[in-house]
Amino acid sequence: MQFGKLNKRITIQRADKKEDINGITKAGWYDLKTIWCSMNGLSGKEYWTAKSYNAENTVVFIIRYGSCKDLTVKDRIIYKGRAFNIVHVDNVLYKNETLKIKATEVI
Template sequence: MKAEELKHRITLQLFTTVVNENGFEVETWVDFKTLWSAVTNLHGREYFAAAVVKAENTVKFTIRYTEGIDESMRILFKGKHYNISSIDNIKYANKFIEIKAMEVDNSG
């Protein structure tokens, strides 16, 4: 992967408990880290495999290796939220991570 392919800004968010202005504990999404990413839709065999389990809204994000990322987080990209379904440290080289995430339906 070339550095110029990492041209989209994404924000990883962590679900955590914070204390609000009234002193009450509230569970909310908090920004963990903002990163450059390559973003692609699934295609070919990956797309059809996702369609079988009704996960067609899955997007693949490729970022530089970053510690502390797990499936409990979500991604904010272009105003949409994506729940992380899998994380792959490509070839265990600690250079790039491929994250598959499914768009969250906000229709209620």
């Protein structure tokens, strides 16, 4: 992976409950990290598999492994104001260098 291709900024959000100044607990999405990534749409077999699940707005994000090691499918990604639910996180070849994240856009 050429890390120079990580030229898009995304924000990782995590669902959490936080207490406000009045002591009221509120659940919501909270920013975890803003990191660099590369992104592209699906092609070939991956595209048709996603289409069979009606996940037409499926995108693959690639980030450095160390940027967010604890990323899970319970988190989500924000890119240019658009939210993407994470479907799958892959530690590419188990080398601990890059994470390949498959995500679908929230419509």
